Amino acid sequence: VLFVLDPKNKCQKDAFWHQVGNYKRAVKRFDDGHRLCNDLMGCLQERAKIEKAYGDQLTGWSKRWRQLIEKGPQYGSVERAWLAVMTEAEKVSELHQDVKNNLTNEDVEKVKNWQKEAYHKQMIGGFKEAKEAEEGFKKAQKPWAKKLKEMEAARKTYHMACKEEKLAAAREANGKTEASVTPDQQKKLHEKVDKCKQDVQKAKEKYEKSLEELNKCTPQYMECMEQVFDQCQQHEVKRLTFLKEALLDIKRHLNLTENQSYATIYRELERTILGANTQEDLKWFSNNHGPGMHMNWPAFEEYNPDQASAPPKKKKPDGAPPTPSTDHVAPPGDRSSVSSYDKNQAYSTEWSDDEQPTAFSGNENGGNGNSFEDDSSTGKGVRVRALYDYDGQEQDELTFKAGDELTKTEDEDEQGWCRGRMDNGREGLYPANYVEPI
Numbered sequence: 001v002l003f004v005l006d007p008k009n010k011c012q013k014d015a016f017w018h019q020v021g022n023y024k025r026a027v028k029r030f031d032d033g034h035r036l037c038n039d040l041m042g043c044l045q046e047r048a049k050i051e052k053a054y055g056d057q058l059t060g061w062s063k064r065w066r067q068l069i070e071k072g073p074q075y076g077s078v079e080r081a082w083l084a085v086m087t088e089a090e091k092v093s094e095l096h097q098d099v100k101n102n103l104t105n106e107d108v109e110k111v112k113n114w115q116k117e118a119y120h121k122q123m124i125g126g127f128k129e130a131k132e133a134e135e136g137f138k139k140a141q142k143p144w145a146k147k148l149k150e151m152e153a154a155r156k157t158y159h160m161a162c163k164e165e166k167l168a169a170a171r172e173a174n175g176k177t178e179a180s181v182t183p184d185q186q187k188k189l190h191e192k193v194d195k196c197k198q199d200v201q202k203a204k205e206k207y208e209k210s211l212e213e214l215n216k217c218t219p220q221y222m223e224c225m226e227q228v229f230d231q232c233q234q235h236e237v238k239r240l241t242f243l244k245e246a247l248l249d250i251k252r253h254l255n256l257t258e259n260q261s262y263a264t265i266y267r268e269l270e271r272t273i274l275g276a277n278t279q280e281d282l283k284w285f286s287n288n289h290g291p292g293m294h295m296n297w298p299a300f301e302e303y304n305p306d307q308a309s310a311p312p313k314k315k316k317p318d319g320a321p322p323t324p325s326t327d328h329v330a331p332p333g334d335r336s337s338v339s340s341y342d343k344n345q346a347y348s349t350e351w352s353d354d355e356q357p358t359a360f361s362g363n364e365n366g367g368n369g370n371s372f373e374d375d376s377s378t379g380k381g382v383r384v385r386a387l388y389d390y391d392g393q394e395q396d397e398l399t400f401k402a403g404d405e406l407t408k409t410e411d412e413d414e415q416g417w418c419r420g421r422m423d424n425g426r427e428g429l430y431p432a433n434y435v436e437p438i
Contacts, residue, residue, distance in 0.1 A: 016229075017222070020145045023137040026232050030119065030130035033239045037115035040243070041108050044250065048103040055096035062089035076281030084272035091265045095256055102253040107246065114242050118235070133232050140224030144217050151210040158203035165196035381407040381421065384435040398428040405438065406430075 016022050066086040074082060120128040172189040175181040181189075256262040286292040385405050392399045398420060400406065410419035412432035420435075421427045 017225075020141060020148065023134075023141070023225070023229070026229055027130050027134045027137065029232065029236055030127050030133065033236070034115060034119045034127065036243075037111055037119075040246070041111050044103045044108050044111075047254075048100040048108075051096045051100040051103070055093040055100070058089045058093035058096070062086040062093070076284050077276040078278075078281060081273040081276045084269050088265055088269045092256075092262075095259065095262055095265075099253055099256070103250070107250050107253065110249070111246055114246075118239065118242075129235060133228060136228035136231070137225065140221065140228055144214070144221035147210070147214040147217055151207070151214045154203070154207040154210040158200070158207040161196065161200040161203040165193070165200050168193040168196045381409040383438045384408050384420070385438050386435050388434050390430060390434050392428065392430075394429075396428050398422060398426065398430045400430070406435070408435070 016026075066083060069079065069082055069086070118129075122128055122131065168189070172186070172193050175186050175189045252258065283292070383405060384407070386400045386402050389401050390399060398406070400422065404422075406423065407421045408418050409421055409427070412418045416432050417429045418432045418435075419427065420430055
């Protein structure tokens with residue numbers, strides 16, 4: 001017998017050769033291959049969304065913190081080094097956006113096009129490749145399946161004959177021991193046993209002959225089946241080879257360490273950080289906000305009638321006092337390296353031993369706001385009411401309408417400016433002669 005079941009081999013029952021139609025799994029690979037292409041495209045599309053979201057988060061983070069740093073008190077080359085971290089985030093964000101574009105525009109499209117060329121849908125349903133494979137397997141298996149069916153029928157007949165023989169032999173043996181069985185009846189039982197033996201022999205011969213015929217056609221059956229299976233394998237080779245190449249392309253798009261632009265970003269970041277010069281920053285601060293500043297020491301000035309009649313910088317309502325000098329703005333410096341925090345500071349020209357500098361507080365809101373914007377005094381002040389409309393000309397000046405009320409937090413300086421706080425929390429400078437105490 002060609003096919004002998006091995007109890008140790010659990011897969012023998014479902015083996016490719018054992019039963020008719022066990023080639024279904026090989027045919028199903030065509031459906032599986034098409035579905036796996038869809039799965040790969042879905043996988044890449046999800047990864048593209050992640051790359052885009054990460055890039056957008058980097059951009060938002062960089063934009064917010066760049067504003068905070070520029071408005072903060074850090075200055076000089078260290079400020080440039082800190083801002084370089086934001087520049088790194090912006091450039092890395094662009095690279096991750098490129099990864100997203102490569103995944104969707106190149107990799108997904110490549111898989112989609114290959115899938116379209118490799119699998120051809122039929123009008124009725126299924127794929128042309130799967131149908132051709134199934135028809136090939138059926139054609140190769142049909143002659144052998146016919147012989148297998150005849151052999152199984154012959155085997156069943158033989159086994160039934162053997163069963164009848166055993167029953168007849170048992171009845172004959174019982175008849176010999178029972179006194180009620182007549183000799184004539186015993187003779188008939190014996191004849192039945194002989195007939196069953198003859199039937200068994202005939203069924204056995206037929207069974208052996210059908211099995212021999214089945215074994216004769218088995219080699220050709222195996223050869224034809226293997227030819228069809230090899231065709232399926234060839235198609236699967238193409239799919240697996242393509243999948244490997246596609247995954248290598250995906251890896252190349254994902255691996256930013258192989259991107260020269262990625263390495264350049266961090267070389268530039270390191271160069272900017274290493275370029276921070278402590279002594280130059282201290283010297284700049286001294287020259288702009290310390291003893292190194294140029295000082296116009298008080299000197300005798302002759303009366304100049306032209307100064308008294310100088311026209312105001314902006315049109316004011318009738319009766320409004322002249323706008324004070326705008327010299328409260330800090331001298332211009334290198335804004336590419338100086339924090340714009342300096343623009344919001346007004347330094348009083350009068351002080352006493354009782355005044356203490358306001359300490360900087362850390363950012364206690366988890367980075368959601370600029371802690372440097374809240375450094376001005378929030379203690380008690382003097383409530384005043386605006387006499388005239390005023391539009392702030394600088395970023396650090398308040399804007400209000402006649403009748404608005406605000407709190408004066410610092411007294412008037414020698415140039416006619418006060419610092420105050422609006423009820424909405426905004427702080428800044430305003431002309432002292434534009435308001436009156438309440």
